Amino acid sequence: MSLLDILLILLRIAFGAFVPLSFVAVLVWMERRGAGFFQDRAGPNRCHVMGFRAGGLIQNLADGVKLIFKEDVVPAHITHKFYFILAPMLVFVTALLCFAVIPFADVLVIGSKEYIMQAVPLDIGILWFLAIVGFGVYGIILAGWSSHNKYGVLGGLRAASQVISYEIPMGLALVSLLVVYGTVNMTEIAQYQGQLLFGFIPMWGVVVQPLGVIIFIIAAFAETNRTPFDLAEGESEIVAGFHVEYSSMKFALFFLGEYVAMFVSSALIVTLYFGSFQIPWFATETLLFYATEVAVAIMVGLPIGAYFFAGWIRKNNKSHYDRPNDPRRREATVYIGLLWLMVMLVEVVLLGYLVFAQNGIADRLLVMILQTGTFLIKTTMMCFVYVWVRWTLPRFRYDQLQKIGWEKLMPLALLNIFITSAVIVSFG
């Protein structure tokens, strides 16, 4: 193993571990501000450090500090303390582990060596995901049971009933997808989606499996315990469901676990159905071939985008009442300065690339960064869909979820398998 090998392994593991964790902050922010905007209110926008509110992101810091310093109570009536403490860990760790097999860029070729851009370069991909995700729900059931609390047990019961309703349609939707891709390896699945259908449509999963994507997304919503399927924690009827007895960081772990799970399942939906890291019409080879042009296009496009973004900041970051010497205006000026600083930094790096380091490893690194960015943007957009759905739909009853799972989604998924197989057998 050379130094480069070790460095890349560290890099990939760091990506797999820290990106979901840092995205939790972004997602909580997106959820709370998004909820505000969906409902025509402002959301948390007061917390600040030295007057800088970062659009409400500082609120996360305050929440985190609050959760850390809260008293960590283990109620005296709990007899199985081990399971009680194990449960939040399970939820969190399984959510995080799922991300390990998701590729965030195409295979990086340096010299004669190939590096698969997954935190854990496993061949079994989807199977790993199914195994780990199925395990995650044990955390919820265990939490509900070991809380020794009526509401907790009801929450755990609902989680258990939920898991038997969504896992089968989800598995069946994946079966038809695997028939199309012919592999369970995530990187190969992503590469498959770089092809073009009839020469002009990107061959994404959503194009070749329009029915499968609906089934899978519905099942994924149920799997992450998000509205409209968050019945395990129905606040209105069973207080908080499975995490009713948890406080402090144990609660925070459930909370983090939920958002990590949301991020991971968005990443999975993107990987399986929305072209993963592929930029539409720009497969890896095409990108490598036109690397110079792409770099120039970014150098031109970035300042234009930044100009409009700065205008948006200037317009919206102001006090909505008369205030002498509006500090929010000053805040906006600082943000815009930072934005242009970042743009300049990127421009300098790209200029350096264009002048000094073309046609080598630099090309491949540029493509890798572009693809990682594309992957993260797509995943963020999918997360936005999660937030969007949460603030639009009411919660399903749990018999309704079972009915949907067993009577609607499962026959549809089976039908989908037959149609897909027939098409593959006759044309492929």
Next chain:
Amino acid sequence: MGAKIKVVERKGKTFFEQLYLIEIFKGMAVTVGHFFRNLRDNSNLYVRHYPEVKPEITPRWRGRHRLTLHEDGSIKCVACFMCQTNCPSECIMIEAGEREDGVSEKMPVKFEIDLLECIYCGYCVEACPMDAIRMDSGVFSVTSSNRENMMIGIAELIEPPGAFNEDEYQKGVG
């Protein structure tokens, strides 16, 4: 009979509504419309930036109490105990004393209201025969960091002027 019967159309039975998805997408289109409207320009939000922007309150609003004064500055209250008797939460504590300024026979030497007990029902205002206690001070948010400060006496009660002009207030009373 003659009662009019209005037949309410039951929705949700057609095939497309039974599919759920189409209706869900319609709902999502509504919410995302709001989202982008607010994201584009957040002055569209339907909220008041509260501590800085105060809500407009009407003359009939029952805010913190105040004791009214005669033209010459003497207190109108004659310590008749009507408000104290009428108070359902027993938050008014009056101590009557001799009146020396010749306006009438009695006046309160102590008039305390425990704002933590008060339920702002306005019965004291209705009971008062002298129009001496009113809830038109316009103070709608009473806060304190300890219990003792929530017990207000004559000095605090006299202090705020009425927040509305007399005509507007009388309309509300009538």
